[in-house]
Every structure is written in structure tokens, then in C-alpha cells.
Amino acid sequence: MTTPVAAIQSVRLDDDNNALVLLDQTLLPNEKVFLKLSTVEEIWDAIYHLKVRGAPAIGIAAAYGIYLGVKQSKAADHAGFLNEFKKVKQYLASSRPTAVNLFWALNRMEDRLQREAGRSIVDIKRALKEEAENIRAEDEKVCLSIGEHALSLLEPGWGLLTHCNAGTIATAKYGTALAPIYLGQERGYDFRVYADETRPLLQGARLTAWELQEAGVGVTLICDNMASIVMKEGKVQAVLVGCDRVAANGDTANKIGTSGVAILAKHYGIPFYVCAPLSTIDLDCAAGDDIPIELRKEEEVSTTWYEKPMAPENVKVYNPAFDVTDHELITAIVTEKGIAYAPFEESLRDLMKEECK
Numbered sequence: 001m002t003t004p005v006a007a008i009q010s011v012r013l014d015d016d017n018n019a020l021v022l023l024d025q026t027l028l029p030n031e032k033v034f035l036k037l038s039t040v041e042e043i044w045d046a047i048y049h050l051k052v053r054g055a056p057a058i059g060i061a062a063a064y065g066i067y068l069g070v071k072q073s074k075a076a077d078h079a080g081f082l083n084e085f086k087k088v089k090q091y092l093a094s095s096r097p098t099a100v101n102l103f104w105a106l107n108r109m110e111d112r113l114q115r116e117a118g119r120s121i122v123d124i125k126r127a128l129k130e131e132a133e134n135i136r137a138e139d140e141k142v143c144l145s146i147g148e149h150a151l152s153l154l155e156p157g158w159g160l161l162t163h164c165n166a167g168t169i170a171t172a173k174y175g176t177a178l179a180p181i182y183l184g185q186e187r188g189y190d191f192r193v194y195a196d197e198t199r200p201l202l203q204g205a206r207l208t209a210w211e212l213q214e215a216g217v218g219v220t221l222i223c224d225n226m227a228s229i230v231m232k233e234g235k236v237q238a239v240l241v242g243c244d245r246v247a248a249n250g251d252t253a254n255k256i257g258t259s260g261v262a263i264l265a266k267h268y269g270i271p272f273y274v275c276a277p278l279s280t281i282d283l284d285c286a287a288g289d290d291i292p293i294e295l296r297k298e299e300e301v302s303t304t305w306y307e308k309p310m311a312p313e314n315v316k317v318y319n320p321a322f323d324v325t326d327h328e329l330i331t332a333i334v335t336e337k338g339i340a341y342a343p344f345e346e347s348l349r350d351l352m353k354e355e356c357k
């Protein structure tokens with residue numbers, strides 16, 4: 001893929017300088033600033049404050065974070081090293097609760113550590129770096145594969161609607177829900193994309209509209225409450241969204257507002273596709289009710305991004321960052337290993353079995 005945004009590496013390791021390099025997503029689209037973070041506290045803060053965001057990107061940042069967190073360890077023995085590793089793991093795991101990729105990546109790092117247990121601490125550190133780099137490199141391939149599968153569901157000239165940002169900066173590269181749009185752009189599909197602004201943190205307006213415009217994709221920004229009218233006017237032939245966690249029954253947590261879009265899509269008979277790497281599928285959650293939903297600070301709704309408060313002082317605010325889309329509203333879940341259809345219990349389990357082979 002050759003678009004200018006595909007050239008951006010929004011999460012990478014600068015091992016020589018013991019730093020995680022992140023494109024600060026809170027400053028986009030106005031400033032393109034790369035942060036160099038060296039401490040686990042800075043990395044925790046970057047995840048919590050959405051400087052790095054999007055489920056796969058959070059997982060990659062956490063994998064690099066845990067490596068950097070133990071890289072300078074002076075532990076005299078393996079038990080001491082493991083102890084330090086577990087402390088950093090627990091700390092990074094407390095940064096955000098919903099995206100399962102965070103826990104998936106941290107567990108994968110611990111599995112690697114356990115597999116290398118018989119080696120020297122220097123070798124274990126080298127293996128942890130390799131594992132984090134693998135997680136990042138694999139995500140690029142995963143996203144391309146999701147893009148190909150999702151593109152097979154779309155037709156040239158279609159209008160597509162997306163919510164939040166599941167694009168290149170939310171992953172190692174290419175994105176999940178935006179990957180088929182980039183592939184289509186290269187192949188002359190001429191999609192028209194409607195990007196929901198995605199209140200309250202405006203990932204759609206600030207990030208998706210920016211990414212797609214940079215790539216030359218025909219993108220139109222709409223407020224969240226305009227999704228119904230563009231669907232009614234026949235402007236949307238499919239909805240594509242990313243996700244933060246898929247339960248075993250296919251219920252899917254994604255950015256707040258996604259379930260409303262799915263309900264509208266069902267009403268207007270528009271297919272609703274969720275793009276999900278297998279690392280986002282959590283078979284330990286039987287259904288959506290088991291997915292922890294992050295509650296965030298009140299000021300994100302009332303004051304953040306505004307010059308003056310946009311709500312009366314001390315008004316009560318409810319700010320859940322995600323909602324769960326019922327599996328009955330989902331036409332298909334597109335993974336790197338193929339497309340899952342209902343009944344999702346079976347199709348997701350089969351795809352995960354494939355993965356473990």
C-alpha cells in the first residue's frame with residue numbers, strides 16, 4: 001500500500017535510545033508530534049490519555065512498554081527479574097480496561113518470558129524485544145489480510161460509513177476497518193466514506209477524516225446524529241467499524257455510539273461489518289455483558305476540546321467510552337483468517353482453533 005499515511009509508523013521502538021516513539025494522537029490533525037517515552041509511567045499515561053489509542057496500537061505500545069520497563073533491570077536472579085516483569089505488567093494492564101489487545105499482548109510477552117526461563121537474563125531481555133517487534137510486524141500483515149477479506153464484501157462506488165478511528169494510526173499499519181478502504185483506493189473502487197465525528201473525543205473528526213483525506217479518499221465528516229439521514233438518503237451501502245473486544249457469542253465492544261449505528265443500519269437494511277483481528281476475540285467473555293466498559297472523566301464531555309465549558313458547572317455527566325453491539329445486529333465479523341457469520345459461537349471458535357493449530 002503506497003498512501004502517505006501508510007508510511008507513518010505511529011508506534012515504534014527506538015531501542016538505541018531506550019524509547020517508545022509514538023505519534024501523539026491527541027494533537028492531530030493540527031500537529032504531527034512524535035513523543036519519545038522512556039519510563040513505564042510515561043507509557044501508562046500515553047495509553048490512558050489516548051496519545052496512543054486503538055486496540056491493536058495499545059497492545060503494541062504495551063508490549064514495547066513492558067520490554068523497556070525491564071530492559072534496565074539489575075535483578076540478580078530470575079526470580080527477581082520475573083517479579084519486576086510482573087509488576088510492570090500489572091501496572092500497564094491498569095491503563096485501560098476494554099481493549100483486550102492490551103492484555104493479549106502483555107500475556108504474550110509473559111508467555112515468551114516463561115518459554116525462555118532457562119536462559120540468561122540478557123538473553124531473556126533480547127527475546128522480549130523480539131517478541132514485541134513480532135507483535136508489531138504481525139499486526140501489519142493481519143491488517144492487510146483483514147483489508148483483503150473486507151474488500152471482498154464491498155463494491156466499487158459504494159458509500160461507506162465508519163465510526164471512531166480504526167485506521168492506520170490505531171494499528172501497526174493500514175488499520176482494520178479502514179484497510180479495505182485503502183486497498184479499494186489503490187484499486188480504483190472510488191468509495192465515498194462518511195466519518196462519524198465520534199463524540200466526545202472526536203476520533204472520527206480528528207483522526208479518520210485526517211487519515212482518509214491524506215490518502216486521497218473521498219471522505220465526508222458528519223456529526224454522530226447525522227448517521228440516520230445519510231442512511232435514509234441512500235448514501236451508505238455498508239458500515240465498517242473496528243472493535244476493542246469480541247465476546248464468544250459475537251457481541252462486540254467498540255467506541256461509544258457504535259451500537260446506535262448498528263441499530264440504524266439494521267433499520268435501513270444496510271450490512272454492518274465489524275473488522276477484528278483474532279487478538280481482539282476474547283472467548284473467555286461469553287457475551288457482551290462480560291466485557292468491562294471503561295468509564296472516563298466527566299470533563300471529556302463537558303470541557304475537553306472547547307475553549308469554554310459547554311455544559312453548566314457541576315452538571316452530572318455519564319461518560320462510558322464503549323458500548324456493546326448485539327451480535328444480532330452484526331452481518332459479519334471480518335478477521336485475518338476469514339469472515340465469520342452467525343452463529344458466531346461456532347464460526348469464531350473455528351477461526352480461533354485454526355489460529356492455535
Ligand code: MRU
Nearest residue numbers: 053054055164166170242243255
Ligand atoms: O478509545 P479509543 O479511541 O481507543 O477507541 C478505539 C476504538 O473504539 C476503535 O474502533 C477500536 O479500538 C479498533 S482500532 C483498529
